Amino acid sequence: MITIDPVASRGRVLLVEDDFEAANLVIQVLAVRNGFEVVHTPDPADALRLADAECWDLVITDVEMPGMTGIQLLESLRQADPYLPIAVVTAHATVDVAIGALRNRADDFMEKPLRPVQLVAMAAGLVAKGRAARLAAREVVLAIGAHPDDVEIGASGALVAHRERGHGVAILTLSRGARGGAEDMRAGESAQAARIIGAELYLENLADTSISEADPTISIISRVIGEVQPTVIYVHSIHDVHQDHRNTFQAAMVAAREVGRIYCFQSPSATVDFRPTRFVGIDEQLDAKLQAIDSFGSQVALRAYLEPDLIRSTARYWSRFSEGRYAEAFEVIRDGAAVAVGHGAGQPEHAPVQAGAVRPAPDVGAVPDPQPGEREPGYTGPAPPPGKREPGYIAPAPRSAEPGQPAPSGQPAPALHGTEPGGTHAPA
Numbered sequence: 001m002i003t004i005d006p007v008a009s010r011g012r013v014l015l016v017e018d019d020f021e022a023a024n025l026v027i028q029v030l031a032v033r034n035g036f037e038v039v040h041t042p043d044p045a046d047a048l049r050l051a052d053a054e055c056w057d058l059v060i061t062d063v064e065m066p067g068m069t070g071i072q073l074l075e076s077l078r079q080a081d082p083y084l085p086i087a088v089v090t091a092h093a094t095v096d097v098a099i100g101a102l103r104n105r106a107d108d109f110m111e112k113p114l115r116p117v118q119l120v121a122m123a124a125g126l127v128a129k130g131r132a133a134r135l136a137a138r139e140v141v142l143a144i145g146a147h148p149d150d151v152e153i154g155a156s157g158a159l160v161a162h163r164e165r166g167h168g169v170a171i172l173t174l175s176r177g178a179r180g181g182a183e184d185m186r187a188g189e190s191a192q193a194a195r196i197i198g199a200e201l202y203l204e205n206l207a208d209t210s211i212s213e214a215d216p217t218i219s220i221i222s223r224v225i226g227e228v229q230p231t232v233i234y235v236h237s238i239h240d241v242h243q244d245h246r247n248t249f250q251a252a253m254v255a256a257r258e259v260g261r262i263y264c265f266q267s268p269s270a271t272v273d274f275r276p277t278r279f280v281g282i283d284e285q286l287d288a289k290l291q292a293i294d295s296f297g298s299q300v301a302l303r304a305y306l307e308p309d310l311i312r313s314t315a316r317y318w319s320r321f322s323e324g325r326y327a328e329a330f331e332v333i334r335d336g337a338a339v340a341v342g343h344g345a346g347q348p349e350h351a352p353v354q355a356g357a358v359r360p361a362p363d364v365g366a367v368p369d370p371q372p373g374e375r376e377p378g379y380t381g382p383a384p385p386p387g388k389r390e391p392g393y394i395a396p397a398p399r400s401a402e403p404g405q406p407a408p409s410g411q412p413a414p415a416l417h418g419t420e421p422g423g424t425h426a427p428a
């Protein structure tokens, strides 16, 4: 409902009017003499159907019509498209009890008989206002990863969901993964994955395994933020054993300080401290996610963390906090929808902007860890045999183990995502 070709006409106007004489006047003035495209219906129910099925720049509606009042129509139209300007016309401004309510809810209010000059000025003004509000409300998403495949593993389901809602999506990959495979091949793979997601790709050339948390990383991210103007950023979590991932997070926090919403995705090298509170259902997007990851053909055979069953079962696991069967999980750094500098203007409060079904996580701090053999609250499955692990059980890893260092408890450090020495995901 937001694809508008501004050169196609001065605006598409839906006219809802059961008084044919008044309707003819509007058609003559706006369509015949002034280049607006006007579609007329005398039936409010038909108007709702048209409003839902097609793109409009303006609705002009009478107050009293058979079957539905102007107020009912206006409320329904607002629900269908919060950015669609609505002008109300009445012949009885002084006696209509609904006028007060309509005055407050309509974008403009005119009394019959309509004056042509006033009508054209009103239509031109509201069409421009509606187009500007839609532009301002458009979501633009930037996902930032250290290496090829990081963004695809962590957030490609959510990115596809953003695309499906008409949002702009860009991916910034800071290195070309030279140490994890042939550089050119991985660049081609990144481009193919971006095409599948429907994202614009910014592929930089920082040194793999040596990505800094300061410059040039901050400058690169700042430049891309300047070009893309994102309203939402997805980036690595700080809770990650890979230094490139942590440093990408740190640099992004500086560069993205004015972006209103920042979410951190899970990498295969995330630690147990990765504690998401935002869950995006990706049932409809899982196939595209698997396809995007499969683009990295030079790596899939080498790296267990790219195997489809692991990607699928990770998403399956996170769905326990979400609707549906598959989900991606995100830590929330900032979640202020309208606080982004330069992006809040003109947004109605009720703009629908979330990608996928989102549900807050249970407050894990308030629930005591289950004792051995004890069930999570709400669990309805059979009890496990003694000594067996719960489904989804994650062995506790040391909370502060540095890569390559023995854990405080003497256990080995957590497995790294990519384990060959010098590979893309092996820490320096």
Ligand SMILES: [Zn+2]
Pocket: 146, 147, 150, 242, 245, 267, 424, 425
């Ligand atoms: Zn990585």
